[in-house]
Amino acid sequence: MTESIRPTHKSRVEIEREWDTIAPIRDTQISQGKDISFLKVLLPAIEKLTINSNFSHVLDVGCGVGFVAEAFSTKANYIVGVDISKRSIELAQKRLYGSRHAHFYCRSVEEFAQQTAPHSFSLAIANMTLMTALDLLSLLRSVARLLRAGAHFVFTIIHPCFWSSYWGYDAADWFHYNQEIVVEAPFKISFDAVDIVTTHVHRPLSQYFSSLIEVGFIIEAVLEPFPPPDTDPEYIRNWKQPRFLAIRCVRE
Numbered sequence: 626m627t628e629s630i631r632p633t634h635k636s637r638v639e640i641e642r643e644w645d646t647i648a649p650i651r652d653t654q655i656s657q658g659k660d661i662s663f664l665k666v667l668l669p670a671i672e673k674l675t676i677n678s679n680f681s682h683v684l685d686v687g688c689g690v691g692f693v694a695e696a697f698s699t700k701a702n703y704i705v706g707v708d709i710s711k712r713s714i715e716l717a718q719k720r721l722y723g724s725r726h727a728h729f730y731c732r733s734v735e736e737f738a739q740q741t742a743p744h745s746f747s748l749a750i751a752n753m754t755l756m757t758a759l760d761l762l763s764l765l766r767s768v769a770r771l772l773r774a775g776a777h778f779v780f781t782i783i784h785p786c787f788w789s790s791y792w793g794y795d796a797a798d799w800f801h802y803n804q805e806i807v808v809e810a811p812f813k814i815s816f817d818a819v820d821i822v823t824t825h826v827h828r829p830l831s832q833y834f835s836s837l838i839e840v841g842f843i844i845e846a847v848l849e850p851f852p853p854p855d856t857d858p859e860y861i862r863n864w865k866q867p868r869f870l871a872i873r874c875v876r877e
């Protein structure tokens with residue numbers, strides 16, 4: 626286990642600050658094509674799972690600097706991105722400047738759900754957001770409230786069964802698969818590591834599934850996406866197990 630990875634306690638304000646700090650770096654990494662996981666694995670998985678979704682009113686949950694919203698902006702009639710990081714929202718607004726049907730709000734999805742009419746959205750997408758949320762159930766309840774009956778909720782997360790071994794903390798004394806553990810670690814993607822701390826929450830797979838069911842989602846499709854064969858061999862080399870999960874649910 627790397628010394629710099631450890632269990633911690635975090636407040637929402639601390640999480641906001643972390644994503645504010647990393648926002649310009651994410652902006653550069655993704656625009657320069659350095660985030661292979663995003664470009665070759667996560668985004669294609671979301672595209673596959675939303676092939677039959679209704680793009681009339683789309684919610685991007687934890688939209689970050691706006692790349693997912695941008696990717697779907699031509700398909701969507703109306704798209705809203707929500708994130709607690711002010712800096713991320715500013716960059717997302719800049720990215721989609723001039724697009725009259727894309728709107729970004731700096732607030733938690735829980736706050737947004739309180740301020741918005743229920744059942745306003747036909748599709749919600751959350752790319753790598755759920756494992757950064759400190760309160761999974763409250764986030765899911767808010768997403769469920771915002772979706773119409775029959776709407777899709779498509780999300781990706783770090784794979785709860787394999788991420789700890791991929792990042793090398795599965796053998797740590799403090800790690801127990803069946804517990805919810807807030808983990809602090811330096812942010813890294815395959816081709817770029819930066820000296821900035823971010824936080825993710827390890828949760829057992831069963832917690833994700835039971836929370837989804839509790840708030841009224843039916844799990845419809847599950848992918849464990851791998852990079853396609855034409856991906857940079859250096860990136861594929863250590864991909865022996867899935868790193869991510871991509872799931873489509875339907876709002877009851």
Ligand SMILES: C[S@@+](CC[C@H](N)C(=O)[O-])C[C@H]1O[C@@H](n2cnc3c(N)ncnc32)[C@H](O)[C@@H]1O
Nearest residue numbers: 644687688689708709710733734752753754758
């Ligand atoms: C790993 S980043 C992913 C960003 C973006 N979805 C992407 O694909 O690049 C997770 C994001 O979720 C946001 N986030 C965490 N909890 C949230 C909440 N309760 N409501 C809204 N945004 C949240 C963070 O601020 C962060 O920008």
